[in-house]
Structure formats: C-alpha cells, structure tokens
Amino acid sequence: MCLSPKYLSPKSRQTCLQLFQAQTYNAQDIQEQLHLVRLISIDDAPCVYLDPKDKLQVFKSNNAICQTLQKIEF
Structure with a gap:
C-alpha cells in the first residue's frame, strides 16, 4: 500500500x-x-529499478516516500 500513496x-x-x-x-x-518486477514506482512515477547487472538505479523524484526508499540498502 505504501507504494501507492495516492x-x-x-x-x-x-x-x-x-x-x-x-x-x-x-x-x-x-x-x-x-x-521480481525490476521497477518500483510511487504513484505511477518511477522511483527505483535494477539494471541488467542488478545494480540499483534511481530516478529523480520530489516524492518523500520515493526519496526515502532510494536510501534503503538493498
């Protein structure tokens, strides 16, 4: 639910x-x-994804939940 805050x-x-x-x-x-999904979006805006080498990549976001999620150690 937290990944769809809208x-x-x-x-x-x-x-x-x-x-x-x-x-x-x-x-x-x-x-x-x-x-599993390779991409996590918050309210239909991309937040984080795994590239083909399983390296975490982030998208620029002003969403506080997304920004916090981007700081998680995976």
Whole structure:
C-alpha cells in the first residue's frame, strides 16, 4: 500500500513515510519485490529499478516516500 500513496489518506501516507524512515520493515521483502518486477514506482512515477547487472538505479523524484526508499540498502 505504501507504494501507492495516492490511494491513502494523508495520515496513512505519513505513517508509510515514517515506516521507511525508521526502517521498521523487512528490507528483504522490498528487495524480493524489486528483483521480481525490476521497477518500483510511487504513484505511477518511477522511483527505483535494477539494471541488467542488478545494480540499483534511481530516478529523480520530489516524492518523500520515493526519496526515502532510494536510501534503503538493498
């Protein structure tokens, strides 16, 4: 749900941002998702992707959740 914040209330978006910032989630779950889909978008805007060599690449974004997600150690 946190990867589609446009469908969330402002309070829920803030909770998602806090989850990512505090790293109170299982990073392996996000890593597994990224390896499956290769691209994670936030509200239909690309955020991070794995290149053909499985190196994490980021897109420029003003979205706070995306910026926080880009700082996760994969």
